[in-house]
Amino acid sequence: MNLKELASRLGLSPTTVSRALNGYPEVNEATRERVMAAAKRHNYHPNTRAIRLATGRAMAIGHVIPVATRHEIVNPVFADFIAGAGETYSRNDYDMVLSVVPDEQEEAAYRGLKSKGNVDGVIVHAPKLNDPRIALLHEIGLPFVVHGRATGASLPYSWLDVNNRRAFQRATEFLLDLGHSRIGLVNGLEFMDFAIRRRTGYVDALSARGIAPDPALMATDEMTEIAGHRAARAMLALPRRPTAFLVASMISGMGVRRALEEAGLQMGRDISVIIHDDDLSYMKNGDDVPIFTATRSSVRDAGRLTAEMLLDMIASPSPGPQQRLLEAELIIGQSTGPCPRT
Amino acid sequence: MNLKELASRLGLSPTTVSRALNGYPEVNEATRERVMAAAKRHNYHPNTRAIRLATGRAMAIGHVIPVATRHEIVNPVFADFIAGAGETYSRNDYDMVLSVVPDEQEEAAYRGLKSKGNVDGVIVHAPKLNDPRIALLHEIGLPFVVHGRATGASLPYSWLDVNNRRAFQRATEFLLDLGHSRIGLVNGLEFMDFAIRRRTGYVDALSARGIAPDPALMATDEMTEIAGHRAARAMLALPRRPTAFLVASMISGMGVRRALEEAGLQMGRDISVIIHDDDLSYMKNGDDVPIFTATRSSVRDAGRLTAEMLLDMIASPSPGPQQRLLEAELIIGQSTGPCPRT
DNA sequence: AATCGCCTTCAAACCGCTTTGGATGCCGCA
DNA sequence: TGCGGCATCCAAAGCGGTTTGAAGGCGATT
Numbered sequence: 001m002n003l004k005e006l007a008s009r010l011g012l013s014p015t016t017v018s019r020a021l022n023g024y025p026e027v028n029e030a031t032r033e034r035v036m037a038a039a040k041r042h043n044y045h046p047n048t049r050a051i052r053l054a055t056g057r058a059m060a061i062g063h064v065i066p067v068a069t070r071h072e073i074v075n076p077v078f079a080d081f082i083a084g085a086g087e088t089y090s091r092n093d094y095d096m097v098l099s100v101v102p103d104e105q106e107e108a109a110y111r112g113l114k115s116k117g118n119v120d121g122v123i124v125h126a127p128k129l130n131d132p133r134i135a136l137l138h139e140i141g142l143p144f145v146v147h148g149r150a151t152g153a154s155l156p157y158s159w160l161d162v163n164n165r166r167a168f169q170r171a172t173e174f175l176l177d178l179g180h181s182r183i184g185l186v187n188g189l190e191f192m193d194f195a196i197r198r199r200t201g202y203v204d205a206l207s208a209r210g211i212a213p214d215p216a217l218m219a220t221d222e223m224t225e226i227a228g229h230r231a232a233r234a235m236l237a238l239p240r241r242p243t244a245f246l247v248a249s250m251i252s253g254m255g256v257r258r259a260l261e262e263a264g265l266q267m268g269r270d271i272s273v274i275i276h277d278d279d280l281s282y283m284k285n286g287d288d289v290p291i292f293t294a295t296r297s298s299v300r301d302a303g304r305l306t307a308e309m310l311l312d313m314i315a316s317p318s319p320g321p322q323q324r325l326l327e328a329e330l331i332i333g334q335s336t337g338p339c340p341r342t
Numbered sequence: 343m344n345l346k347e348l349a350s351r352l353g354l355s356p357t358t359v360s361r362a363l364n365g366y367p368e369v370n371e372a373t374r375e376r377v378m379a380a381a382k383r384h385n386y387h388p389n390t391r392a393i394r395l396a397t398g399r400a401m402a403i404g405h406v407i408p409v410a411t412r413h414e415i416v417n418p419v420f421a422d423f424i425a426g427a428g429e430t431y432s433r434n435d436y437d438m439v440l441s442v443v444p445d446e447q448e449e450a451a452y453r454g455l456k457s458k459g460n461v462d463g464v465i466v467h468a469p470k471l472n473d474p475r476i477a478l479l480h481e482i483g484l485p486f487v488v489h490g491r492a493t494g495a496s497l498p499y500s501w502l503d504v505n506n507r508r509a510f511q512r513a514t515e516f517l518l519d520l521g522h523s524r525i526g527l528v529n530g531l532e533f534m535d536f537a538i539r540r541r542t543g544y545v546d547a548l549s550a551r552g553i554a555p556d557p558a559l560m561a562t563d564e565m566t567e568i569a570g571h572r573a574a575r576a577m578l579a580l581p582r583r584p585t586a587f588l589v590a591s592m593i594s595g596m597g598v599r600r601a602l603e604e605a606g607l608q609m610g611r612d613i614s615v616i617i618h619d620d621d622l623s624y625m626k627n628g629d630d631v632p633i634f635t636a637t638r639s640s641v642r643d644a645g646r647l648t649a650e651m652l653l654d655m656i657a658s659p660s661p662g663p664q665q666r667l668l669e670a671e672l673i674i675g676q677s678t679g680p681c682p683r684t
Numbered sequence: 685a686a687t688c689g690c691c692t693t694c695a696a697a698c699c700g701c702t703t704t705g706g707a708t709g710c711c712g713c714a
Numbered sequence: 715t716g717c718g719g720c721a722t723c724c725a726a727a728g729c730g731g732t733t734t735g736a737a738g739g740c741g742a743t744t
Contacts (some may be wrong), residue, residue: 004701013725014701015703015724015743016722019723027723032697033725045454048460051702054702054703065425067428077422079417079418083409086440095441098428098439100425107579117389129657138391165705223624225596282417282593288676344730356731357696359731369692392732393730397732549700
């Protein structure tokens with residue numbers, strides 16, 4: 001069942017039927033209702049491919065996911081972000097198209113999306129220091145919003161980010177207030193923008209109290225259980241071990257916890273841990289009482305909001321970029337306590 | 343730059359240019375080369391929307407992700423499966439479109455995908471006992487492949503699955519051979535097809551040795567750290583606690599490990615644990631030596647293969663369904679050992 | 685020399701919708 | 715009575731490709 005057939009059944013022209021269905025004013029209300037009823041009765045759904053060609057809009061948003069032969073990126077946070085963004089798309093009748101490409105083909109993927117007209121815009125994930133994608137997308141003229149920020153970018157761009165610096169600064173201060181002064185930072189990879197900001201927050205908080213950051217207490221690696229474990233174990237083996245850890249993610253946190261348990265230390269009593277909690281749906285930080293004290297910010301909400309921002313931009317392009325900074329909450333769990341006297 | 347313009351620059355008709363670019367035989371080789379060169383020079387990429395309308399094919403595969411207000415589903419396995427499938431799509435110039443919809447709209451989502459012509463086929467995730475989606479997709483005539491199987495389905499369908507029953511049977515036998523006889527099963531939700539099969543494997547192995555399954559040793563819940571911890575702790579509190587655990591996932595396994603550590607039990611010595619390892623890229627089971635003894639099967643490979651199967655079916659429709667059963671490997675890690683004498 | 689057939693190329697229809705630029709009919713008003 | 719204006723509706727021209735049916739050119743066959 002297509003437009004033409006529906007129109008002929010109704011004894012109307014395709015023009016009128018199209019307008020009736022799309023809510024244009026120049027059609028008689030009685031006619032409109034007749035058309036709507038017939039459309040429903042015959043289960044008519046306009047062909048998306050035709051709409052797209054006729055309107056020149058793709059009604060789709062792209063997400064390019066570079067996938068290295070080396071691991072990284074297919075990160076656990078991604079699934080929840082996508083779920084959030086996807087909800088927004090569904091509500092607005094947009095499609096979400098994912099391009100999974102080897103990372104050396106990332107640029108080609110963006111260019112292809114634009115020149116082949118597959119999408120109306122893209123969301124940029126996991127921005128890095130001096131991320132080249134921002135200049136690239138400007139050049140090819142594809143609307144985009146970055147989830148996160150890219151330190152070093154010279155061009156203006158739209159973004160939505162969590163205040164990572166502030167979150168880690170507050171977490172550090174919280175630990176300092178509990179009497180901890182040797183605080184291990186188990187950070188993500190520090191070419192990732194968020195990791196840079198988190199370290200800054202940590203360093204700033206220490207410096208503000210006159211504590212010089214100790215490089216031996218600052219680890220940077222992938223946010224996996226393995227890496228978290230490795231980093232924590234190394235720090236616990238130091239002559240003056242840390243009395244607290246600040247950890248980049250829930251998963252790293254599990255590795256840290258494993259190291260603590262191996263060392264016979266009880267979390268929350270012998271040693272304190274704060275993690276960053278993305279509030280992942282399959283990796284909750286406890287039921288009622290949080291396991292870990294954490295800086296929390298829902299990455300799923302971020303997905304929802306980032307997508308909304310992009311759809312807004314596409315619907316009503318404005319000159320300047322849109323930007324939004326979310327604050328993480330600091331939630332108190334069972335993993336922190338006063339620094340034990342030594 | 344579009345076909346018509348390119349054609350006129352070359353002094354050819356759109357027909358010829360189109361055929362030259364698409365490798366049709368009825369065009370002079372010299373002409374073809376001239377066309378190819380011009381296309382490259384002018385950076386011509388055919389408009390996807392036009393191709394789709396003209397050919398009637400969407401060149402896209404859909405994945406419907408129902409998202410409950412309650413948790414579940416946005417599961418960690420999903421990201422890796424998608425990454426695998428996405429690789430296949432990219433290689434074949436297909437788009438991957440994800441529909442994230444509230445679960446009560448799942449049926450409508452499939453119908454919409456078909457009637458609006460957004461996709462050429464879909465992949466069905468996480469099949470349940472008597473999954474209604476199979477009959478639905480048959481009815482609406484959308485090609486599909488199921489990742490997993492759906493016990494109770496009466497219609498034939500294509501699927502790719504891991505031999506979950508066999509994997510858990512072998513794992514159970516392995517533990518039995520080590521002298522364990524009280525083995526706790528920390529399973530996923532048992533309306534999920536894979537969880538049913540795993541339990542069957544476990545029960546079969548026990549029965550074959552004349553051991554009656556003890557309901558107190560069989561837990562079923564979501565595969566989260568929290569739930570794994572809860573289940574293991576409950577079993578460890580039994581008068582006759584298990585000496586081994588068989589666990590549905592890496593993440594549940596971390597919860598189990600936490601329970602063991604709380605109970606002061608050393609994994610691999612005091613108590614054995616086998617998990618199922620989906621070989622997730624961000625949640626590796628150890629570097630060189632596996633942490634957990636595990637039944638392993640890469641869900642990313644599964645994604646790749648499932649997508650290939652679907653593309654095959656679309657390219658050359660055959661009457662019968664395609665089916666493929668992968669075997670999991672049993673890899674030995676540090677979490678298992680002989681049953682300690684009591 | 686006329687005919688046949690192959691190799692190339694092209695004009696035009698088509699995919700299913702949107703949108704422009706009228707057309708038609710009717711009412712109100714001068 | 716004549717005409718402007720409004721409310722409705724429609725024919726046809728896109729959108730940018732693919733594909734059908736046909737035609738021109740040319741060497742080979744008879």
